Amino acid sequence: MDKLYGYVGKIARINLTDSTVSIIPTSNYVPKYIGGRSVCHKIFWDEVGPEVKAFDPENKLIFMTGPTTATGIPTGGRTVFTGISPNSYPEQYSWSGIGGWFGAELKFAGYDGFILEGKAPEPTYILIEDSEIKFLSAKNLWGKLVHDTQHKLEELHGKKVKSIVIGPAGENLIRNASITTSNDNVAAKSGFGAVFGSKNLKAIAVRGTGVVIPADIQKVMELRMKMGYPYMRPNPVVKENTIGMMGNEIPVEGGWLRGQVACSHGCNQHCNTMMIGMKSAFKDEKVNHVEKCVSIFAFGFKEDCPWTPVEVFGTEKNHSLACKMFSKEPLPPDPSDPYFEELYNTQKGDIVNFWKPDFDKGSIINDLCNEYGIDKWDVIVWLLPWLSMGKKEGVFDDIDFGMEIDVESEEFIRYLFDIIVYRKTYYGNLLAEGMARAIRALGKEKFGDTIYKGRYSQKIPGLRLDIPISLEAAWGHSVHWQGRGFEATINKPGWVCHNLLQMLSTRDAMTAAHHHDTYENYLKMKDDPCHSPLTVQGVIFDENRSELKDSVTTCEWQSPNVFWTEMEAQLFEAATGIEMTEEELDKVAVRSRLLFRAILIRNYGRDRDLEVNAIFPIMTYPDPNNETVSWEEWNDLTDMYYEARGWDKETGWPTRETYEKYDLKEVADELESLGKLPPSKK
Amino acid sequence: MKKQGETTRKYGRHIVQYPMEYSLCAGCTACEIMCALTHDGVVSPSYNRIFVERGTSSMVHTILACQHCVDHPCYDACPLKEKAMCLDENGIVYINEDYCIGCKKCIKACVFDPPRINYVWSKDKTKRKAKKCDLCRTRPEGPACIEYCQVRCIGLSDNQIPANKQLGFQAKEGGRQHG
Numbered sequence: 130m131d132k133l134y135g136y137v138g139k140i141a142r143i144n145l146t147d148s149t150v151s152i153i154p155t156s157n158y159v160p161k162y163i164g165g166r167s168v169c170h171k172i173f174w175d176e177v178g179p180e181v182k183a184f185d186p187e188n189k190l191i192f193m194t195g196p197t198t199a200t201g202i203p204t205g206g207r208t209v210f211t212g213i214s215p216n217s218y219p220e221q222y223s224w225s226g227i228g229g230w231f232g233a234e235l236k237f238a239g240y241d242g243f244i245l246e247g248k249a250p251e252p253t254y255i256l257i258e259d260s261e262i263k264f265l266s267a268k269n270l271w272g273k274l275v276h277d278t279q280h281k282l283e284e285l286h287g288k289k290v291k292s293i294v295i296g297p298a299g300e301n302l303i304r305n306a307s308i309t310t311s312n313d314n315v316a317a318k319s320g321f322g323a324v325f326g327s328k329n330l331k332a333i334a335v336r337g338t339g340v341v342i343p344a345d346i347q348k349v350m351e352l353r354m355k356m357g358y359p360y361m362r363p364n365p366v367v368k369e370n371t372i373g374m375m376g377n378e379i380p381v382e383g384g385w386l387r388g389q390v391a392c393s394h395g396c397n398q399h400c401n402t403m404m405i406g407m408k409s410a411f412k413d414e415k416v417n418h419v420e421k422c423v424s425i426f427a428f429g430f431k432e433d434c435p436w437t438p439v440e441v442f443g444t445e446k447n448h449s450l451a452c453k454m455f456s457k458e459p460l461p462p463d464p465s466d467p468y469f470e471e472l473y474n475t476q477k478g479d480i481v482n483f484w485k486p487d488f489d490k491g492s493i494i495n496d497l498c499n500e501y502g503i504d505k506w507d508v509i510v511w512l513l514p515w516l517s518m519g520k521k522e523g524v525f526d527d528i529d530f531g532m533e534i535d536v537e538s539e540e541f542i543r544y545l546f547d548i549i550v551y552r553k554t555y556y557g558n559l560l561a562e563g564m565a566r567a568i569r570a571l572g573k574e575k576f577g578d579t580i581y582k583g584r585y586s587q588k589i590p591g592l593r594l595d596i597p598i599s600l601e602a603a604w605g606h607s608v609h610w611q612g613r614g615f616e617a618t619i620n621k622p623g624w625v626c627h628n629l630l631q632m633l634s635t636r637d638a639m640t641a642a643h644h645h646d647t648y649e650n651y652l653k654m655k656d657d658p659c660h661s662p663l664t665v666q667g668v669i670f671d672e673n674r675s676e677l678k679d680s681v682t683t684c685e686w687q688s689p690n691v692f693w694t695e696m697e698a699q700l701f702e703a704a705t706g707i708e709m710t711e712e713e714l715d716k717v718a719v720r721s722r723l724l725f726r727a728i729l730i731r732n733y734g735r736d737r738d739l740e741v742n743a744i745f746p747i748m749t750y751p752d753p754n755n756e757t758v759s760w761e762e763w764n765d766l767t768d769m770y771y772e773a774r775g776w777d778k779e780t781g782w783p784t785r786e787t788y789e790k791y792d793l794k795e796v797a798d799e800l801e802s803l804g805k806l807p808p809s810k811k
Numbered sequence: 812m813k814k815q816g817e818t819t820r821k822y823g824r825h826i827v828q829y830p831m832e833y834s835l836c837a838g839c840t841a842c843e844i845m846c847a848l849t850h851d852g853v854v855s856p857s858y859n860r861i862f863v864e865r866g867t868s869s870m871v872h873t874i875l876a877c878q879h880c881v882d883h884p885c886y887d888a889c890p891l892k893e894k895a896m897c898l899d900e901n902g903i904v905y906i907n908e909d910y911c912i913g914c915k916k917c918i919k920a921c922v923f924d925p926p927r928i929n930y931v932w933s934k935d936k937t938k939r940k941a942k943k944c945d946l947c948r949t950r951p952e953g954p955a956c957i958e959y960c961q962v963r964c965i966g967l968s969d970n971q972i973p974a975n976k977q978l979g980f981q982a983k984e985g986g987r988q989h990g
Contacts, residue, residue, distance in 0.1 A: 230865070283867060340854065364834045390837045391839035399961070
């Protein structure tokens with residue numbers, strides 16, 4: 130190919146131990162692995178063995194853009210990190226998506242991605258200026274908060290520089306530390322900020338002046354209009370008079386200002402909420418935050434999130450992409466739809482009474498997470514609810530935290546963050562290891578499994594629903610759209626899918642794979658979701674599209690569209706000029722998924738017993754309709770899933786035939802040599 | 812330091828950013844992208860003729876564009892004016908890149924800081940070119956940055972359209988959120 134479209138052709142291998150850089154041609158990996166997460170999987174499979182731990186210098190943090198990044202294709206600005214996650218329990222390979230403008234700038238500098246390996250001898254940051262990559266002392270940056278670090282880098286290298294940075298949480302190896310880029314975008318869920326810290330790496334700043342060329346400019350322009358339609362309209366800052374999700378609203382004296390902003394280069398949406406003039410945890414003057422969904426619960430968590438079926442199951446007449454809901458611009462409902470009533474039957478969330486609404490305290494919680502560089506999910510969905518529930522159930526009566534546990538108190542919240550982020554006191558140090566590890570160290574039976582008696586259903590009014598004080602689902606991650614705890618209101622057919630997604634992953638999978646299906650399919654599977662092939666079909670669709678989202682790249686809030694399923698193939702083709710049908714792209718997604726599975730099997734002993742036992746316990750607690758799944762039901766569903774994927778039902782390992790069908794013979798050979806390939810059925 | 816927005820200076824029609832009460836810039840950089848794509852068929856921070864200056868902490872972004880000064884100091888500074896830097900019948904100064912020698916004199920003459928003229932640097936001196944807003948003068952649909960701005964936060968200076976007359980404007984619906 131004379132001209133390279135979409136990609137820019139180079140991946141930088143950056144060795145922090147000896148401050149060297151070498152170049153790998155992107156063509157070593159593409160188009161078999163199309164970019165983003167799929168290329169990361171291949172690099173990790175080739176280069177990182179089972180003996181490596183998250184904080185070892187041998188752990189490699191791999192960052193990749195996609196072929197659509199910086200082409201002008203909407204949502205192509207999304208990028209991905211992978212590596213061994215310190216936040217995963219146990220430590221295992223995981224991934225984390227991030228938006229912002231850094232990935233695009235990296236491509237303008239001439240790199241599709243980079244591999245970070247080794248450990249710098251002293252605090253360091255990396256400066257990339259076009260092809261030149263420099264290792265600079267971070268002595269004057271170490272210890273700084275996130276925004277101060279971003280400012281300092283601009284001061285040193287000019288306003289046009291784009292950066293990814295860590296805050297004190299990453300420096301101190303807090304296992305859920307985030308990596309932050311502009312507009313408060315973070316890669317948080319896998320705790321890769323702590324991997325930066327373990328490598329003595331404070332930040333990477335990049336400035337590029339080169340070009341990225343999409344193959345089909347006309348198509349890019351069409352996509353910008355089609356994916357934006359019909360919401361290309363003014364986006365005024367509006368005054369809101371209340372704060373809080375339904376059930377948690379409180380009036381705000383004088384109101385507050387809300388604006389909607391994009392999360393990444395070239396995005397044609399504005400899903401993220403900017404909160405203007407908020408109370409700062411660190412400064413006297415007011416600050417602005419950019420917040421996503423979970424942040425709203427920092428302001429008040431008396432009731433769980435409501436759920437409207439159309440958010441998950443749609444018809445031709447009524448389906449609205451999630452980004453439209455975030456920007457508060459969903460399509461107007463079409464009442465001519467025969468399923469209109471069911472689709473818009475909003476169901477109230479459980480009463481949980483974790484904490485009452487408090488505008489300033491909510492702002493402080495979000496600001497502390499943003500500035501220290503720490504994952505909000507772990508704080509808002511797990512740590513604080515655990516303290517709230519545990520205190521009410523008396524499990525902390527014999528514990529001296531150094532201050533009385535009170536999640537309603539701004540002073541306690543500040544104290545709590547301080548002891549965790551700076552690893553002060555026995556309990557601060559313990560919680561810095563993440564919730565899953567801290568609870569096990571304290572004793573899971575008492576400090577994890579004690580039942581909270583304050584959760585009540587609003588679907589069956591008056592019914593108390595047992596829930597453990599630790600909202601752990603699997604792999605060291607908290608619940609998310611899983612029928613209990615946070616965003617629990619989704620009904621059983623929905624949460625069965627989400628639990629299966631998490632079982633098969635190494636983290637909360639739902640931030641890149643919220644379940645989406647047609648209402649037609651829902652009607653066919655709803656009465657017995659654990660025995661319906663449509664459940665498996667839906668989950669495989671979610672998983673494959675999740676791989677594509679982080680590989681093409683595009684974003685969770687526009688993809689997938691179950692009524693425009695060739696969208697991702699169109700994005701890829703417009704960027705690269707490589708002809709790709711939806712079926713061919715799905716094959717790429719399955720290959721990527723298989724390689725992920727192979728990594729888990731080879732490096733972390735993943736098999737059926739391990740994953741079924743990891744996810745099952747949380748589903749033994751009731752959902753808002755008082756429903757659970759039985760061990761038999763879950764295993765029947767697991768059988769169906771493995772069979773549909775071409776995996777052995779006994780072990781959960783893909784067969785040689787399956788690997789070879791997706792051109793992964795060498796992977797099958799290696800696994801066979803390790804005794805990790807099921808017997809052939811040929 | 813050059814002074815911005817000198818009161819005695821007169822400007823022709825140019826791209827303006829509307830106040831956030833009308834429409835907040837979402838920070839997406841679609842204006843920069845579409846500018847470079849429609850003019851040059853590439854996406855690059857060296858090719859766009861409109862600039863999003865990002866507010867790092869405030870996260871409020873400012874759009875910087877050529878103001879089309881009526882006295883056109885950039886045009887006057889060009890050593891190859893009428894060939895490399897030209898003036899059309901509507902008073903728009905535009906660059907004919909076939910003749911641009913990349914001397915940067917137009918950039919130095921720009922009265923704004925940062926200058927509103929971009930620059931493509933190349934090892935090959937013949938490929939060094941200045942890039943300046945021409946308001947998409949030959950494009951029937953008008954400026955691409957305006958057409959593709961997803962939030963309609965930019966427009967032409969002497970043609971500000973009230974919010975309720977904007978293309979696609981509807982009363983906002985109540986929304987839901989999920990995560």
